[in-house]
Amino acid sequence: DTLIEYWNTYCKSCKSLARRQNAVCAMTALMKYLHRRGDVPECYQRVLFGENVEILLEMRLSKIGTAFHPSIPLALKADEYLDALDDWKYMESSKAVYRNDFTWYFMFLELNHLEHSAETVTSWIDILPDCPNQIKASSSGSARRSHTIRMFEKYLQGIMESNIIAEPMRASDHLPSWSKSILDGFIESRRRDGMTDKTLTMCRAAGCSFFKYLEDNGIDNPVSITPDVVKAFHNHDVHSTQESKNAYGTKLRQLLRYMADQDLISPTLSFAVSASCAPHRSIVDVLSDAMVENIYEYREKASTPMELRDTAMVMLGLRMGIRGADILKLQVNDFDWKNKTVSFIQQKTSKAITLPVPTDVGNSVYKYIMNGRPESAVTGNGYIFISHQAPYIPLKVTTACRGALKRILAEYGFELSTGQGFHMTRKTFATRMLRADNKLDDISNALGHARQETAEVYLERDEDKMRLCPLEFGGVLS
Numbered sequence: 001d002t003l004i005e006y007w008n009t010y011c012k013s014c015k016s017l018a019r020r021q022n023a024v025c026a027m028t029a030l031m032k033y034l035h036r037r038g039d040v041p042e043c044y045q046r047v048l049f050g051e052n053v054e055i056l057l058e059m060r061l062s063k064i065g066t067a068f069h070p071s072i073p074l075a076l077k078a079d080e081y082l083d084a085l086d087d088w089k090y091m092e093s094s095k096a097v098y099r100n101d102f103t104w105y106f107m108f109l110e111l112n113h114l115e116h117s118a119e120t121v122t123s124w125i126d127i128l129p130d131c132p133n134q135i136k137a138s139s140s141g142s143a144r145r146s147h148t149i150r151m152f153e154k155y156l157q158g159i160m161e162s163n164i165i166a167e168p169m170r171a172s173d174h175l176p177s178w179s180k181s182i183l184d185g186f187i188e189s190r191r192r193d194g195m196t197d198k199t200l201t202m203c204r205a206a207g208c209s210f211f212k213y214l215e216d217n218g219i220d221n222p223v224s225i226t227p228d229v230v231k232a233f234h235n236h237d238v239h240s241t242q243e244s245k246n247a248y249g250t251k252l253r254q255l256l257r258y259m260a261d262q263d264l265i266s267p268t269l270s271f272a273v274s275a276s277c278a279p280h281r282s283i284v285d286v287l288s289d290a291m292v293e294n295i296y297e298y299r300e301k302a303s304t305p306m307e308l309r310d311t312a313m314v315m316l317g318l319r320m321g322i323r324g325a326d327i328l329k330l331q332v333n334d335f336d337w338k339n340k341t342v343s344f345i346q347q348k349t350s351k352a353i354t355l356p357v358p359t360d361v362g363n364s365v366y367k368y369i370m371n372g373r374p375e376s377a378v379t380g381n382g383y384i385f386i387s388h389q390a391p392y393i394p395l396k397v398t399t400a401c402r403g404a405l406k407r408i409l410a411e412y413g414f415e416l417s418t419g420q421g422f423h424m425t426r427k428t429f430a431t432r433m434l435r436a437d438n439k440l441d442d443i444s445n446a447l448g449h450a451r452q453e454t455a456e457v458y459l460e461r462d463e464d465k466m467r468l469c470p471l472e473f474g475g476v477l478s
Contacts, residue, residue, distance in 0.1 A: 003027065003047045004056065011048070024048045041071045043106040056111055059127050065113040071106035074116055078102045081155045088377040088391030101148040121149050172208045178221060179211035186258045196348070206251035209237060222264040230256070230272035249273050285420055286428040292318065294412040299364060305388060308364075308372030310404035313385065315364045317401065317425030320355055321447050323348065324401035324422040328394065331382040332369065337362070346448050353448040398422065 006027060014020040031044040047053055082095050108124045109116065125146045154160040172183055183204065190203050213233045219225065234252070239245040256270035287295075295314055302311045316322045316330075325347045335342050340362060343354040357365075369384060376393070380386040383394040401422040409416065416424070426447070433443045 003031075003044065004053055007048060007053045041069055041106060041110060042075055043071055043103050043110060046103050047107065052107075056107060059108050059111060059124075061112045061114075061123065061127070064111075065115065067109070067113045067115045070109045070113070070115050074109075075102075075106060077156060078106075078152065081152050081160075084155065084160070085390070088393070089375055090390040094390060097144070098148050101145045102152075104145070105149055118153070121146070121153070124149075171212070172204055175208065175211050176215060176220065179214065182222070182259060182262075182264070183207040183211060183255075185262070186255050189258055190254070202247065203251045203254065206248045207255050209233075209248075210252055210255065213237075222259060225265055225269065227269060227272040230269060231274075234273055246275055249275060285417065285424060286431050287318070287424055291409060291412075291414055292428065294414070295408055298408045298411060299360070305368075305372035305374065306407075308368040309385060309388070310407055312361075312364045312368040313401050313404040313422075314408055314425060315361045317405075317422060318429060319358050319361045321426045321429035322355075323426060324398035327401055328385055328396065328398065330384045332384060333382060335362075335365070337366075349448060351448055355446065 011020050011023050014023060027048055028045055031040060031047070034040045035042050035045065047056065078099075082098060085095060085098075105121075105124055108114075108127075109120065114120045114123075151160060172180060175183065186207060187200055187204055190200055195203070210233055213236060214220075214225065214229070217229070219229065230252075234249060237245065237248065239248060253270040253273045256265065256273070257267075259265045260267040260269065295318060298307075299311045299315065302308050313324075313327055316327050317324065320342075323346070326344060329347060330342070330344060334344050335357065340357045340359075341354050342357050343352070345352050365384065373384070373386065374388060374392050376383065376386045377391050379391075380393045385395050385400070386392050387395060402416075405422050405425065406416060430443055430447055433446065434440075
């Protein structure tokens with residue numbers, strides 16, 4: 001308040017800009033001196049700087065608190081927090097932006113005599129002008145400031161494990177308590193059975209759709225679920241393909257069996273979910289020869305860190321058939337560089353596998369590690385593929401591999417067809433092995449399949465050999 005009064009009564013009355021700047025510099029120097037003595041918080045040095053006081057006047061609340069210098073203990077914690085970001089390899093430029101965010105928040109607390117709390121954070125975000133002292137006034141800083149302080153809140157609570165401040169809301173979180181508790185129990189039982197995260201996600205989606213349908217139709221307890229209701233939902237549940245509908249129908253049957261085991265519904269209710277798709281086999285989609293040639297061309301000219309990372313990922317899929325999920329789990333110690341092999345446990349099958357590493361793949365991975373991979377955070381130590389933005393931790397989402405393939409193909413005007421992703425590299429690898437006269441057993445082993453029959457789907461791609469064994473029409477044309 002004293003500084004604001006000084007600004008209004010003296011600085012504004014200065015007849016020249018130079019005189020006003022001298023007055024501001026003198027008072028700022030005094031605040032630095034008083035801060036070193038421990039008399040005032042550090043943020044007081046910024047009150048008059050760059051006419052910040054005009055913005056502060058807009059941050060005064062109608063009702064203020066009684067806290068005295070509430071930012072002093074927080075400033076020490078803020079310094080510790082910024083030091084902790086070093087473990088995640090945050091750049092100094094990013095930390096400087098966060099430090100500026102803290103200064104504005106601390107000035108807000110001091111101005112209104114408020115202690116730090118979730119409520120004061122919300123009030124600050126709502127009242128602060130969008131871009132004080134930013135060069136690009138068109139870029140919103142509100143979301144970043146909120147993220148900065150809320151991540152700081154997690155640090156104060158001792159639970160800052162990542163830079164994600166909140167788990168995203170799931171559709172199941174909006175279900176009534178009776179159905180949400182059933183669905184949570186079902187998911188947990190599936191998790192105990194060893195189901196993968198992808199399978200659990202489908203189980204949750206199927207159950208959420210079912211319970212949402214019940215809610216929309218006024219059903220608020222398991223006793224009211226009848227075969228007709230189950231059939232009506234199954235007919236109502238729309239999917240893009242019949243295979244997808246059957247897959248979700250299977251998860252619904254599992255949910256109903258779980259509910260029956262809990263004595264919530266009749267044991268025969270799961271039979272109301274029908275299946276209506278005869279078994280068939282689709283022709284595998286693979287990368288065209290032109291796409292493959294362009295990938296090799298891209299590999300030759302790759303030089304930036306992202307280009308090197310994209311190349312290494314795609315080469316592992318295209319030349320070795322490794323799944324995207326397994327590529328992201330690879331560590332430097334998984335490679336035997338002397339014997340040119342890589343060993344890992346497949347995430348999908350839990351099967352251990354050792355594969356020979358082609359020279360071009362090994363060189364791509366090595367080049368990324370040496371020339372493209374940034375220094376990782378502690379949690380990223382040992383992993384080959386990590387995020388290229390702070391925090392530098394292992395990549396967890398397989399869309400990173402799909403993105404790599406899309407970026408490379410986009411360089412040459414190609415786009416992935418709807419529903420296709422990084423798995424096309426694995427399919428292309430298998431198809432090329434088949435065309436090179438490799439036995440089905442060898443292809444299955446190279447892919448790490450649990451059963452040989454899984455590799456039979458690639459037979460349709462070998463058109464030249466399929467032409468050697470046509471079926472006779474017999475008497476059809478006679």
